Amino acid sequence: MGDVGGQEASGQLELIRSALPRKPRRAASTEATAAHLPVAAVLVDTGLAHLDRPFEYTVPESLDEAAQPGVRVKVRFAGQDLDGFVLERKDAAEHEGRLTPLRKVVSPEPVLVPEVLSAARATAERYAGTLGDVLRLAIPPRHAAAERALATEAPEVGALPDAAERSAWSRYPAGRHYLTHLESGGAPAASWLALPSGGDPASDWPAALAEAARATLAGGRGTVVVVPDHRDVRRVDAALTAALGPGRHVRLTADQGPQARYTAWLKVLRGHVQVVVGTRAAAFAPVRDLGLVAWWDDGDDLHEEPRAPYPHVRAVLAERARLAGAALLSAGFSRTTAVQAWLQTGVVKPIEAPTATVRQAVPRVRVAGEGVELERDPAAASAHLPSLAWRTAKEALARGPVLVQVPRRGYLPSMSCQTCRAPARCQQCHGPIALPAFGAPPACRWCGRGVAGFECSRCGGHTLRSSVVGARRTAEELGRAFPGVPVHTSGSGEVLEKVAATPSLVIATPGAEPVADGGYAAVLLLDAWASLDRPALTAGEEAVRRWLGAAALGRGAADGGVAVLCGAPTHTTLPPVEALVRWDPAWFAERELDERRELRLPPTVRMAALTAPRRPLEEALQTLQSQGLPDTAEVLGPLPAGEEALRHLVRVPLDDGPAMASALAALRGVRSAHKESATVTIRVDPSDVGT
DNA sequence: GGCGCGAATAGT
């Protein structure tokens, strides 16, 4: 450390050193610079918010050819060797000081293509994050062996198969037009409300998405399909193989392992395939001539990236569609308020089936009360099922499998009467009784009073039970109630992909429901109360999404399909319950969005959250206000947020979203430059508020 | 984040 190594940056030292009879330490410092475009703008991975911008380096002649825009490089930065991406080659530097030469080109593969760079930049801006963070999400880690092993040239694939005779879009009047538009190179944008397929793979949503990809490919353009989880990836993968033939698409998921993941990704980069299906990171896939971005089930929280800056698939894909002039398709059995907002502003058009078609395709929905008719039926009581649900299941088990959806254990520790399962109510104010925290005694969620001497207002019972029982226990109880019927469970631990058409009971948590061959004869949705009674703003939206998602696996009413919602309040009709009964997700989304607008909540406004202990939080807020926070911004709070921390919410009209994000990014930069030690969490679109 | 630089301070 004693010598002056690592100070090439200093002009004076450089002069002194070159005057001394000493050998230059590095060949690069004496090597000639490339004649053409001698400067490279490099995004250096410093991990520091205030250094999240390009720095310029000279390109040594020996690296001239390899140092193309998009390649990974090593550069000397502040005395260290750091990784970076070449963003651009230019003929002159903007930086006035002396430039250091690039140290090396890690690989000549230009992994950062312009379109992905633009999308990543837009994403970083929208979420007040760093470009470096977004690129880490967008570009998988390099795997040298994979790079070597994969052919440069695309392998030969046969002709694109003809479109299937029976279109999965035939039930949607606007569907045909959408497909022709895709094929002819247009950019139609739609919110598609899918219908249940009654277990027919030729008309289900994966087939429809594959058909859309086929139409896009027939017009010479590529497609990105993003789905929430691996099971859906496999379903769409199979549908794509059927629609496109082999070798025209790849799967891209985080769990593939480094080599497989990088190989698949390289196939996309090198243009061997133009169609990708994957989970959220696939939204950034460098598809050539992108013609369509599509995603399934916008409301699934898996579409939200859990790493900074927490971008949502919806935002990434919308930006990619915009940049590429590509079509956009948000698909699902239900519609989120975020997509509804697009619909209202004309960003997307609806693709929906006519009411008569819907009535046939969806199961008949019935609502079993909060335990009203329970006691009379001992078999039902032992399974803790309303008797309507029990009778429905018993009848349906003669015709095929029955799905029972059970909210996740611990999802909401809300209490009900052990005897009749009516939701437990506070004696004073009639608010819901719940477990406020793990291990804490039950209390009223409204007035906070503890529960002493509970007495059920319906049956006079004195024992409380947690209304969410969990899949395993429900499975045991149901197994006893229907002796001789095979029972399967599917949940977070192990997820069943599909079940046969033969009679069986399938107990599943939301999102883990297996597909049934030929559709379920009946679908029971348990503990509706638990889903509705969450404190979150999105409780209603989320409940509708889950119920429709499960009920959509049932047979249509025309084929005897039935869905029973259990444990919903019957004395009043709640909008989510009505949405299910009428199978009208469009109506519900519209209504829900109107309500958000009235309350000035996302997605009708943009919000950000600042979370920190009191002192640093208030400092951060001051800095934020000095960094160009628009004066339309309202600062709400602070409210307690976990141990020791407080949280401010900042709210601006949608138009001022970019200005707010840039002020937040500036705040992040200032804090990083000052090496503030206290953690201040900055988050745009905090997921627990609204959208 | 890491490092060099200059100001401030302690030790001779």
Added chain:
DNA sequence: CTATTCGCGCCT
């Protein structure tokens, strides 16, 4: 006067 420490600003 020099040796050490500390805070600050810069990094192409």
